[in-house]
Amino acid sequence: SSSSAPNGSEHSHRQKKIAVLTSGGDSAGMNAVVRAVVRQGIARGCQAYIIREGWEGLVRGNSSAPTPSQSTITTPRFGPKRIVSFSVQDDEQLPPSAASTDFGLSAAISHNPEHVHTVNYLDPNWIAPLSDALLSFGYGELLKDGAGEGDIDEAPADVADIKDSKGRSLKGRYIVRVGWDDVRGWMGDGGTLIGSSRCPSFRTREGRLAAAQNLVKFGIDCLAVCGGDGSLTGADVFRKEWPSLLDELHKTDRISDDERATYKHLNIVGLVGSIDNDMSMTDLTIGALTALHRICESIDSISSTASSHSRAFVIEVMGRHCGWLALLAGIATGADFIFIPESPPESEDWETEMCDLLKSHRIYGKRKSIVIVAEGALDRNLKPIKPEYVKDILVDRLGLDTRVTTLGHTQRGGKPCAYDRILPTLQGVKAVQVLLEATPQSPSYMIGIQENKITKVPLLEAVAQTQAVAKAIEDKQFEKAMSYRDSEFNEMLAAFRISSQVHSNDRVPDNKRLRIGIIHVGAPAGGMNAATRQAVRFCHNRGHVPVAIYNGFDGLLDDNVSELSWLRVDSWTTRGGSELGTNRTLPDVGMGQVAAAFQRHGLDGLLVIGGFEAFHSVQMLEKQRVNYPSFQIPIIHLPATLSNNVPLTDFSLGSDTSLNALVEACDAIKQSASASRNRVFVVETQGGMSGYIATLGALAVGAVIVYTPENGISLGLLQQDVEFLRKRYSLDVKGKSEGRLVIKSEKSSNIYDTETLTKILKEEGRDLFDARSASLGHTLQGGVPSPLDRTRAARLSLRCMQFLEKHAVPNSQSRKGGSRDYPTETCAMIAIRGSKIVYATMAEIMKHTDMKLRRGTDEWWSDIKRLAEVLGGRAGIVASS
Numbered sequence: 001s002s003s004s005a006p007n008g009s010e011h012s013h014r015q016k017k018i019a020v021l022t023s024g025g026d027s028a029g030m031n032a033v034v035r036a037v038v039r040q041g042i043a044r045g046c047q048a049y050i051i052r053e054g055w056e057g058l059v060r061g062n063s064s065a066p067t068p069s070q071s072t073i074t075t076p077r078f079g080p081k082r083i084v085s086f087s088v089q090d091d092e093q094l095p096p097s098a099a100s101t102d103f104g105l106s107a108a109i110s111h112n113p114e115h116v117h118t119v120n121y122l123d124p125n126w127i128a129p130l131s132d133a134l135l136s137f138g139y140g141e142l143l144k145d146g147a148g149e150g151d152i153d154e155a156p157a158d159v160a161d162i163k164d165s166k167g168r169s170l171k172g173r174y175i176v177r178v179g180w181d182d183v184r185g186w187m188g189d190g191g192t193l194i195g196s197s198r199c200p201s202f203r204t205r206e207g208r209l210a211a212a213q214n215l216v217k218f219g220i221d222c223l224a225v226c227g228g229d230g231s232l233t234g235a236d237v238f239r240k241e242w243p244s245l246l247d248e249l250h251k252t253d254r255i256s257d258d259e260r261a262t263y264k265h266l267n268i269v270g271l272v273g274s275i276d277n278d279m280s281m282t283d284l285t286i287g288a289l290t291a292l293h294r295i296c297e298s299i300d301s302i303s304s305t306a307s308s309h310s311r312a313f314v315i316e317v318m319g320r321h322c323g324w325l326a327l328l329a330g331i332a333t334g335a336d337f338i339f340i341p342e343s344p345p346e347s348e349d350w351e352t353e354m355c356d357l358l359k360s361h362r363i364y365g366k367r368k369s370i371v372i373v374a375e376g377a378l379d380r381n382l383k384p385i386k387p388e389y390v391k392d393i394l395v396d397r398l399g400l401d402t403r404v405t406t407l408g409h410t411q412r413g414g415k416p417c418a419y420d421r422i423l424p425t426l427q428g429v430k431a432v433q434v435l436l437e438a439t440p441q442s443p444s445y446m447i448g449i450q451e452n453k454i455t456k457v458p459l460l461e462a463v464a465q466t467q468a469v470a471k472a473i474e475d476k477q478f479e480k481a482m483s484y485r486d487s488e489f490n491e492m493l494a495a496f497r498i499s500s501q502v503h504s505n506d507r508v509p510d511n512k513r514l515r516i517g518i519i520h521v522g523a524p525a526g527g528m529n530a531a532t533r534q535a536v537r538f539c540h541n542r543g544h545v546p547v548a549i550y551n552g553f554d555g556l557l558d559d560n561v562s563e564l565s566w567l568r569v570d571s572w573t574t575r576g577g578s579e580l581g582t583n584r585t586l587p588d589v590g591m592g593q594v595a596a597a598f599q600r601h602g603l604d605g606l607l608v609i610g611g612f613e614a615f616h617s618v619q620m621l622e623k624q625r626v627n628y629p630s631f632q633i634p635i636i637h638l639p640a641t642l643s644n645n646v647p648l649t650d651f652s653l654g655s656d657t658s659l660n661a662l663v664e665a666c667d668a669i670k671q672s673a674s675a676s677r678n679r680v681f682v683v684e685t686q687g688g689m690s691g692y693i694a695t696l697g698a699l700a701v702g703a704v705i706v707y708t709p710e711n712g713i714s715l716g717l718l719q720q721d722v723e724f725l726r727k728r729y730s731l732d733v734k735g736k737s738e739g740r741l742v743i744k745s746e747k748s749s750n751i752y753d754t755e756t757l758t759k760i761l762k763e764e765g766r767d768l769f770d771a772r773s774a775s776l777g778h779t780l781q782g783g784v785p786s787p788l789d790r791t792r793a794a795r796l797s798l799r800c801m802q803f804l805e806k807h808a809v810p811n812s813q814s815r816k817g818g819s820r821d822y823p824t825e826t827c828a829m830i831a832i833r834g835s836k837i838v839y840a841t842m843a844e845i846m847k848h849t850d851m852k853l854r855r856g857t858d859e860w861w862s863d864i865k866r867l868a869e870v871l872g873g874r875a876g877i878v879a880s881s
């Protein structure tokens, strides 16, 4: 068999070949999937392939069959050493000397003008590791199977003549082996660089037969498919049919006995790339959040002009069967009304329902009206709701100057947001793991995410449930449709309704009404204002009184306190910083006075929004409950800090905004670093004693090294890193070297500060690379909060208010005595923990807190540093030296 391992160690040691394809509609983050699958695949010792143009590429394969590796490598023997010649087809510039690989293999490569590269090596089992090593650093991904240009007639008209990274035509070649550097810098690109398509022929058995034959010919037995539910359905059909496809190929002599035996099993894994977020059994699909970014940017811009002219805007967003984008955009931009397929307006006469609501907003003093319509919006009778019609209603009935804006394809495009780099990277890594662990018995899995946990779920089940949503809508079973959506979707919908209502039927009786204090503590963070808005709207909805405490505990002592009106908070979703004002003063500035102020303002409950200081404050208040009865009210802490250093919770509000600010800055810095070719940029981030922003930032921008306070910096480490960088730069194809990023948390080391570090790198880089530094400082607080922080704020804030309502005893002023042991579960922090949202008591949090270093003791992201270094290439190179 042509595809067997070079040294004949066939079945048991056959090197796995992993291929990745993107299919269906494109989405931001698909490139990060490809990068992660390729690099993690290589790091796990596999060969990596890309399949261009989705299923189409797999069906078409390459017009010339791949040639066995031996044909391009000759192996004359010279004593104990062997000399290997690689013949490559065009003039490659291999580095003049000394290459080392991440497979523990050292080779000296010399350039030969006859396009033959001579390699001295010491390892007897040489071919696979050596050629892989070369491939893994981007030397001639076409070494093995690049037999020739395709027959031009066979190249489909719809597929452009794409060139590979070395400028060679890929025409007629859909299945391409790739190396480490072939996917370099892919993370920041939108869409999919390997192409995508709709492929009618894959829906036929003939098509899938051809696809199967191609996989066998290439010896690919692991396939990662990134696409929507259609693409993943195709994947499942393919896998189920696999044995019968092989039988047929064998019967018709298209594959050999050997091939049939070797490729008995096909492992497939699905990753969901879709901007609609329409897949069941996962919270978020790859690309959805970037689409939400684009939508929010557009609506934010429209909002200001709408307000200036007191206009109404009807905005159509994507989403055929799924209203996620419309709903989340509605929350994130503070829209007035939304139309989504799975939950049509309550009343048949929705026109009146909508007009009444918008009118009530105008009566309150709003100067603008925003209505968001999902592409697939329906009324209860399944009649499509179209933007033009909505506009006519608003003009006719309310006399509003109304415009329609259809956002269209802008929603697909552009740079992936931070999350759409991190999520696909983590999922791509998981996909490789699942593929390598698969057994003939295991089902095909889809990689998903639940809150903050990367999951694997049976692919078929997820697809079936997704299709069931569309079916339920078709059958007018809207509640059923909603039940198939994840809990986040339902909560978001509730949050939206609460925030847009003015006259509600949900008011509690007079004697249950509460005065709820809202205070910001610590540094400002994106989402604080959005959370406050949601809390205020909740209060108005239920008949409670939202009491704003300005300027933290200092302000409280000055009685800088007032009730917040419905209109006052209207535009707060999009505002960065803290509208209430915030500072680091803790309540121990005067416990007795703070208690007296609680009493004076008659607080029945308190929402504290902020970071580590906020947590510390709540903890102090709880401790003082025995002494001060006015603290015997439910208190809830909503974590908000860009450092994300609040213990126990996976995320704080503001951390996503901050990551996005970092990614944007690093993209720009990287461009400048690459323009001058071989420059290393040391980028300093904030984050206190927590390396969260630095670590996740490094993963999101593809930095090669990350320094955190948790791990510190030592001389030994620096030496390793310098060696790694030198090796890395020496391996770059000449003239194709590029800028690289090192991310350093400001408090990683007292001695090796950013300046010193940069000087060391500059000195040690010598002729190989140069070093510069940049400090991001307060830019990381971000301007406008990210959509994720805005919507997360709304959801968590709603939960906080429900908590306060549940535990509160109205009229706290009348409470007497301080001896009562107030239940500890009424003082809590809302936390995202893995796949769950929980209320954690102060005692629980303390178990996971390092008060001195002001951070948690077990951070979920501690393994991500290692992962960032694997995908950046450091792990492989350092391990091999």
Ligand code: ATP
Residues within 6 Å of the ligand: 023, 024, 025, 026, 055, 197, 198, 199, 200, 201, 202, 203, 204, 227, 228, 229, 230, 231, 232, 233, 234, 235, 237, 273, 274, 275
């Ligand atoms: P989007 O979210 O953009 O709709 P999608 O993956 O759902 O993405 P589809 O057009 O539905 O997009 O499917 C993409 C491709 O997947 C199809 O062109 C076809 O090749 C394949 N495919 C879809 N359904 C099946 C099926 N039932 N059997 C085999 N292949 C299928």
